[in-house]
Amino acid sequence: MPTEVVEAAAGSALPMSDPQTIVRGACHHDCPDTCAWEVTVRGGVAVHLRGDPAHPFTDGQLCPKVNPFLDRVYHPDRLLRPMRRAGPKGEGRFEPIEWDAAIAEIAERTAAAIDRHRGETVLPYSLDGTQGLVQKGVLADRFFAALGATRLNRHICGVTASLGASDVLGIPLGADPTEIADARTIVLWGTNTLLTNRHLWPFIETARGNGASVTVVDPVATMTAQRADWHLQPRPGTDIALVLGIIGVLDRDGSIDETQLEARADGWPELRAEARALSLDDAAGITGIEPADIVGLAHRIAHSGPTVLRALIGMEHREHGRDIHRSIAALAAVSGSVFMRSTQVFFDTAFADVVPPPGPQRAVNMSALGDVLTNGDLEPPVTVLVNYGCNPAAITPDQNRVLAGLERDDLFTVVIEQFMTDTARYADIVLPTTTQIEHLDLMNAWGHLYVSLNLAAIEPLGECLPNTEIFRRLADAMNLEAPGLTDSDEQVARDLLASGHPWLDGITYKRLERDGWARLAVPAGWSALAEREIPLPPPSPQSPPRPLPSLSSAEATDGTEAANTAPRHQLGPLQLGALRYRPATESPAGDAALASRYPLALMTLKQHLRFLNSHYGGFEHHLPDPPQPRLEISPIDADTRGIAEGDPVRVFNHRGELFTDATISDRLQPGLVAMPFGWWAGSADARTVNVLTNAAAGGPDPDIGSAAFHDTLVEVEPARDKPRTPAHADPRTPTSPSP
Ligand SMILES: Nc1nc2c(c(=O)[nH]1)N[C@H]1C(S)=C(S)[C@@H](COP(=O)(O)OP(=O)(O)OC[C@H]3O[C@@H](n4cnc5c(=O)[nH]c(N)nc54)[C@H](O)[C@@H]3O)O[C@H]1N2
Ligand SMILES: Nc1nc2c(c(=O)[nH]1)N[C@H]1C(S)=C(S)[C@@H](COP(=O)(O)OP(=O)(O)OC[C@H]3O[C@@H](n4cnc5c(=O)[nH]c(N)nc54)[C@H](O)[C@@H]3O)O[C@H]1N2
Numbered sequence: 001m002p003t004e005v006v007e008a009a010a011g012s013a014l015p016m017s018d019p020q021t022i023v024r025g026a027c028h029h030d031c032p033d034t035c036a037w038e039v040t041v042r043g044g045v046a047v048h049l050r051g052d053p054a055h056p057f058t059d060g061q062l063c064p065k066v067n068p069f070l071d072r073v074y075h076p077d078r079l080l081r082p083m084r085r086a087g088p089k090g091e092g093r094f095e096p097i098e099w100d101a102a103i104a105e106i107a108e109r110t111a112a113a114i115d116r117h118r119g120e121t122v123l124p125y126s127l128d129g130t131q132g133l134v135q136k137g138v139l140a141d142r143f144f145a146a147l148g149a150t151r152l153n154r155h156i157c158g159v160t161a162s163l164g165a166s167d168v169l170g171i172p173l174g175a176d177p178t179e180i181a182d183a184r185t186i187v188l189w190g191t192n193t194l195l196t197n198r199h200l201w202p203f204i205e206t207a208r209g210n211g212a213s214v215t216v217v218d219p220v221a222t223m224t225a226q227r228a229d230w231h232l233q234p235r236p237g238t239d240i241a242l243v244l245g246i247i248g249v250l251d252r253d254g255s256i257d258e259t260q261l262e263a264r265a266d267g268w269p270e271l272r273a274e275a276r277a278l279s280l281d282d283a284a285g286i287t288g289i290e291p292a293d294i295v296g297l298a299h300r301i302a303h304s305g306p307t308v309l310r311a312l313i314g315m316e317h318r319e320h321g322r323d324i325h326r327s328i329a330a331l332a333a334v335s336g337s338v339f340m341r342s343t344q345v346f347f348d349t350a351f352a353d354v355v356p357p358p359g360p361q362r363a364v365n366m367s368a369l370g371d372v373l374t375n376g377d378l379e380p381p382v383t384v385l386v387n388y389g390c391n392p393a394a395i396t397p398d399q400n401r402v403l404a405g406l407e408r409d410d411l412f413t414v415v416i417e418q419f420m421t422d423t424a425r426y427a428d429i430v431l432p433t434t435t436q437i438e439h440l441d442l443m444n445a446w447g448h449l450y451v452s453l454n455l456a457a458i459e460p461l462g463e464c465l466p467n468t469e470i471f472r473r474l475a476d477a478m479n480l481e482a483p484g485l486t487d488s489d490e491q492v493a494r495d496l497l498a499s500g501h502p503w504l505d506g507i508t509y510k511r512l513e514r515d516g517w518a519r520l521a522v523p524a525g526w527s528a529l530a531e532r533e534i535p536l537p538p539p540s541p542q543s544p545p546r547p548l549p550s551l552s553s554a555e556a557t558d559g560t561e562a563a564n565t566a567p568r569h570q571l572g573p574l575q576l577g578a579l580r581y582r583p584a585t586e587s588p589a590g591d592a593a594l595a596s597r598y599p600l601a602l603m604t605l606k607q608h609l610r611f612l613n614s615h616y617g618g619f620e621h622h623l624p625d626p627p628q629p630r631l632e633i634s635p636i637d638a639d640t641r642g643i644a645e646g647d648p649v650r651v652f653n654h655r656g657e658l659f660t661d662a663t664i665s666d667r668l669q670p671g672l673v674a675m676p677f678g679w680w681a682g683s684a685d686a687r688t689v690n691v692l693t694n695a696a697a698g699g700p701d702p703d704i705g706s707a708a709f710h711d712t713l714v715e716v717e718p719a720r721d722k723p724r725t726p727a728h729a730d731p732r733t734p735t736s737p738s739p
């Protein structure tokens with residue numbers, strides 16, 4: 001239950017005399033910052049929301065996306081009742097039904113599909129619509145495991161970057177991001193910190209105040225690049241050549257402590273040989289960065305430390321994304337820099353579901369949804385799709401194939417959503433779900449080390465139910481018998497905190513109820529680059545030993561080689577090894593025939609201040625003026641195509657086309673165009689940028705890793721007298737019945 005506090009929240013405009021409750025929580029968005037917040041509730045209504053001023057990372061600030069979050073909660077277009085489709089798929093016409101009828105229909109149709117095809121005919125499709133551990137996954141995962149459903153490799157975000165880091169470190173754990181404040185040289189490598197990770201910026205400014213320099217390595221002159229001391233603008237996807245160039249400089253200068261490196265790492269001679277094989281001029285030729293600048297960056301990194309190399313996700317959305325991220329980790333090892341990245345795996349390591357992981361069902365990569373739904377060879381075919389916390393019609397690459405799959409008459413689609421998204425329009429049954437202030441959750445983070453407890457501040461609106469309750473009801477309706485299917489949300493949270501892992505020492509449910517958040521008990525200065533052993537939870541009969549995240553089960557220990565306190569897993573030497581730049585297949589230097597038809601590289605960026613992925617993409621007050629996702633094009637490329645500022649254009653390739661207006665931009669190098677991602681199409685015939693994007697995995701295995709969104713080739717031509725799509729959905733055209 002919420003803590004009863006009868007006081008006015010500092011900074012709120014509420015009269016001091018009104019009794020009110022302040023409930024602690026944290027933002028659920030897929031954002032590294034996981035801001036702690038406080039909701040002020042009066043008379044059962046949330047009246048005010050602010051960042052928790054005591055939280056060391058959030059520091060009382062939320063962000064332009066989430067400051068008006070209560071408008072999202074009480075938005076007139078919130079889905080408030082279960083609905084059944086009443087028109088063609090995609091049209092978005094629905095009629096209300098009762099919860100019991102909805103649950104019964106889903107249970108019956110799912111059971112019938114399993115009888116006909118076996119469990120793997122069911123595909124759960126979800127991501128990080130909410131990052132809360134309880135609502136995002138635990139109960140849903142148990143439910144789908146009990147059904148024997150196909151497993152989804154949720155790899156569209158973060159996994160490729162993690163694998164690249166893991167290839168060097170054995171486990172993808174960098175340093176605590178707040179330690180960036182102690183750096184003298186900061187390199188933000190393919191991460192747009194000011195936009196995507198804004199609460200890290202004050203720590204960077206602290207370092208700057210102490211004399212640190214900030215370098216951004218990014219093909220686009222992002223807002224972060226514009227605020228940096230130095231912006232290096234490599235050609236997209238060429239970072240490995242830049243890294244080899246830097247290592248080559250350090251090698252020639254004798255700046256590498258080879259004795260120390262060889263004691264800690266395998267594969268240095270192979271890496272050195274690759275660096276020596278690429279001349280400085282060749283590195284400059286591939287990357288488009290002047291030789292003197294490569295030397296300058298190498299010297300900064302090696303001689304003006306402590307140096308932090310920070311990456312998040314940006315470069316993973318490429319065919320060779322895994323190797324690009326591997327190269328940054330390797331550079332950190334070679335140059336003695338601090339390596340800083342997502343902190344997700346700290347939490348994955350510390351928390352454990354008490355229920356054993358699912359059996360050996362087949363797995364599919366979420367990036368390949370279009371193929372999975374339309375490929376006639378899949379056996380069994382997917383005939384039941386249960387979608388929650390994800391908006392695949394908008395966010396998944398190769399949108400035409402995704403939509404063709406969602407249109408299939410023989411596909412039974414259930415969408416659990418807060419709003420009538422582009423995906424929900426294709427549902428057979430839509431189930432209305434709660435927002436973050438209406439349910440309980442335990443929040444991890446990937447930009448810092450604080451865990452938070454999010455308490456429900458208000459009752460669910462309308463007939464909304466949390467994801468968890470929906471899966472409990474479905475499990476009951478389907479008579480499933482498996483451990484933990486009916487656990488309460490609080491039980492799930494308590495069990496997660498009780499793994500016994502030393503990083504959760506002293507962090508109890510009770511403490512989180514009182515304080516809202518707590519820092520994982522990771523020692524200051526800890527990182528897998530510096531420490532080559534990692535604590536494991538103590539083995540117990542209730543929680544069988546499990547492999548560490550991103551380690552194969554062959555590498556994981558059985559947890560029995562006990563030290564005096566907790567058992568520790570030896571990570572072994574760092575792995576360097578050969579590393580070579582290769583152009584992506586779908587890039588100007590890759591497939592020449594394709595590049596001659598579609599000569600421009602398209603990057604589909606997160607660039608809107610008031611979007612979070614596809615959240616808010618259809619919200620009037622979150623859209624820019626004019627409310628249209630424009631194509632950015634360099635002056636030279638616009639000129640050669642006869643395109644002027646604001647002109648309507650057709651953007652197209654072998655996957656699809658879309659119509660929009662052009663913006664001439666000097667943020668981009670010639671040969672590169674960009675469009676924002678996250679907008680809604682708003683109708684079945686409209687398309688968004690993902691109609692053009694590449695679904696290839698960010699590494700050699702198609703089932704593993706993210707999509708190569710940014711390795712996409714297109715052509716652009718003037719399109720006067722053509723309709724412009726996508727227009728944003730008119731948020732005032734409700735497709736749901738009124739509550
Ligand atoms: N405001 C806002 N914040 C967000 C989000 C949002 O939608 N809106 N989304 C959240 C999510 S889900 C994520 S994953 C994070 C992502 O956060 P970031 O990791 O910062 O990722 P991106 O913005 O995708 O990409 C960062 C930068 O990488 C650059 N980049 C792309 N390719 C290359 C390359 O080959 N080399 C180099 N050096 N740079 C390259 C891009 O130009 C881009 O500026 O942001 C989160 N935060
Ligand atoms: N072209 C291109 N495509 C991209 C990217 C890119 O950079 N370019 N980035 C990729 C990346 S990094 C990511 S992470 C993905 C993001 O893809 P998604 O995870 O799909 O993105 P979101 O828009 O954050 O969330 C999807 C939905 O979750 C719903 N939701 C929120 N909370 C809850 C809840 O409690 N329960 C339920 N059932 N639903 C909830 C929201 O209403 C929202 O519609 O997109 C990827 N796609």
Ligand code: SF4
Pocket residue numbers: 027028029031032033034035062063064065066198199612
């Ligand atoms: S979206 Fe990110 S920055 Fe904004 S409130 Fe949520 S966690 Fe904080």
Ligand SMILES: [Mo]
Pocket residue numbers: 030156157158313
């Ligand atoms: Mo992401």
